[in-house]
Amino acid sequence: MKSIKKPIVIVGAGFGGMTVASNLKRLNPSLPILVVDSEARFLFKPLMYEVISEELSMWETTPEFSKIFSDLGITFLRNCLTKIRFDEKILEFNDDLHIGYEFLILCTGSVSSNFSVKGVDENCYFFNNLKDLTKLKSFLKQFQNNKIKKNLFVIGAGPSGVEIACKIHDTYKDKFDISIVERSNEILGQNKIFNREEAEKALERRKINILLNSTVQEISEKKISILNDSEIKKLEQDVVIWTAGIKPNLPYIDEQVKQIKGRILVNNKFQIENYLNSFAIGDISIIQGMEELPLTAQVAMQQGDHLAKNIERIFLEQDLLPFDFQDNGEMISLGMGEASISALGVTLSGKLAFEARRLIYASKMPDISRSLKSTASWLFQKKSIINKFVNKRPK
Ligand SMILES: Cc1cc2nc3c(=O)[nH]c(=O)nc-3n(C[C@H](O)[C@H](O)[C@H](O)COP(=O)(O)OP(=O)(O)OC[C@H]3O[C@@H](n4cnc5c(N)ncnc54)[C@H](O)[C@@H]3O)c2cc1C
Known part of the structure; x- marks a missing residue:
């Protein structure tokens, strides 16, 4: 098995980064992983509306990164990436901090435009x-x-x-x-x-x-x-x-990296052209030769899951596998206590859809929910119930 001296650095711990980090740790617990995010808290964006309506509290949708990653046994650093020196494999952060990497995974999401x-x-x-x-x-x-x-x-x-x-x-x-x-x-x-x-x-x-x-x-x-x-x-x-x-959040990237529509162009294994030990997933990336994917948490999580498996394959000295997106459908909230779901041939609306949406999201926070076990959150308590009933569900 291949071994490395410097860490695998994941920049951005949103849906893509969180998924790749937790899956990689599970697949190969001995890998040195460093996750960096400019914020102190994860934000479960699909549930931001429920914070406005006070159906959910702010803390329920914004768990602390330090707690999540310490529970996962992964090192977390709060800092903002400002520049990448790809040829030297060095990242520059705020406060003049420089970090070397063996593999780099970028997933810094979008900002409003x-x-x-x-x-x-x-x-x-x-x-x-x-x-x-x-x-x-x-x-x-x-x-x-x-x-x-x-x-x-x-x-x-x-x-x-x-x-x-x-x-x-x-x-x-x-x-x-x-x-x-x-x-x-x-x-x-x-x-x-x-x-x-x-x-x-x-x-x-x-x-x-x-x-x-x-x-x-x-x-x-x-x-x-x-x-x-x-x-x-x-x-x-x-x-x-x-x-x-929205637009991709890439102020640290310069013209040496090929971009389309302002997003980093990657191959179907998420590798950045000319820098094959560097990967980009989620909202910031666009896959060459593939139909453009929606900018959703569903896509970012599927990509994170796939990338973790591919990185593990590098260590097993196996070929990387191409990514294929599976559309598991979509859910939207439509006011207090109402939603609409269209997924895997099933459509649902009204109060039942609202309840299902909430439970499905609870089941989507596997590692995060563990760190919130001590709380009395309605959202996360339902996780075990939904896992029993929902096998096929939209991500
Ligand atoms: C209001 C709202 C509702 C949504 N609802 C849905 C929905 O219902 N279903 C769905 O599938 N999708 C939904 N989305 C879209 C979904 O949230 C995004 O597509 C998804 O978060 C993208 O994942 P990502 O990993 O690419 O980026 P993000 O999840 O945005 O994570 C990016 C992370 O990178 C960090 N970061 C950024 N720049 C730096 C830097 N320079 N250095 C260090 N860290 C950095 C950020 O702090 C952040 O934590 C919604 C989005 C919004 C705004």
């Missing part, structure tokens, strides 16, 4: 990371006792936009007039038809306005300018939540 629209950074709330979640949650709380309805705009009718709009409606009842602004001619354009239809019904029931074929031109402190049918409308706004887009 303002698409260069004027006023977005200054006047919008984003919904992508822990800071965004904390900021939006505390901002919305001030409207709890409001007597006059405020105008709230959600930009982007993808899953994030639709889900946050429904949750805010149900949490704040008659405090907001909610509108979703979407550039294309439909909501959830990339999603399953069943979920789209359920979402349309959920939005209609809540009287949430949907402005289709509408492009945001500019956002100022009090107004939002929207282009629709060659006409620009300036509407009064009190809150704007920007969920219109």
Whole structure:
């Protein structure tokens, strides 16, 4: 068996990084693994909406990395990667820290993109990371006792936009007039038809306005300018939540690494061209010659799982295997106590889907849940129950 002197360094401990680290440790406990993340806590992004609606507490969706990795027996370092010297196999971090590696796994996810629209950074709330979640949650709380309805705009009718709009409606009842602004001619354009239809019904029931074929031109402190049918409308706004887009989080990569659509180009074994001991998975990567995959936790976890097996194969001196994505379906929340699921030929909506979604997510946190055993979390307590009943489920 091959042996190494320097560690396998995993940068980014989100869905991809967490999966590759825990699986690699399980497959080969003697491997030296170092996981680095710029944050102190994992964020279970698909459940951010439930934190806004207070169906879940912040701590339930944001376990501490130090606790998770000490339970797994993996070394964790909190720091931010700033540069990679691929030829020397050296990583540069904040505070002038340099770390050498034998194998490098990059999985630093996405950040919100303002698409260069004027006023977005200054006047919008984003919904992508822990800071965004904390900021939006505390901002919305001030409207709890409001007597006059405020105008709230959600930009982007993808899953994030639709889900946050429904949750805010149900949490704040008659405090907001909610509108979703979407550039294309439909909501959830990339999603399953069943979920789209359920979402349309959920939005209609809540009287949430949907402005289709509408492009945001500019956002100022009090107004939002929207282009629709060659006409620009300036509407009064009190809150704007920007969920219109994301971009890969790669400030540490320079032009020596080939990129497509701003994402690192990898082969179907996740190797970076010219640097075959370096890998990229999850939102930051795009696989050469393969249909573009959705930017989801499901993809990042399947890739993390596959990469762990491939790294183990390197140590066993076996050939690496190509990755193949298995679409296990999708789930979206549609307000408090409601959801829609379209997975493996099964469709489910309403309260049953809500319950199933929550239980499925609980079962998706195998290593994280162990570190939370002492808590009385509803979410994680159900894990053992769901494992008995759900064999085939969306990741
Ligand atoms: C609100 C919301 C809801 C979502 N809902 C769903 C859903 O229902 N289903 C689904 O499948 N997907 C969902 N997604 C998408 C999913 O969360 C992402 O596709 C997934 O997290 C990508 O995994 P990743 O490992 O690539 O990156 P991430 O999980 O984002 O992890 C990246 C990690 O890298 C760290 N990092 C970044 N830069 C550095 C650096 N320079 N140095 C060190 N560390 C760094 C970050 O702190 C982070 O911990 C949702 C996303 C959002 C925002």
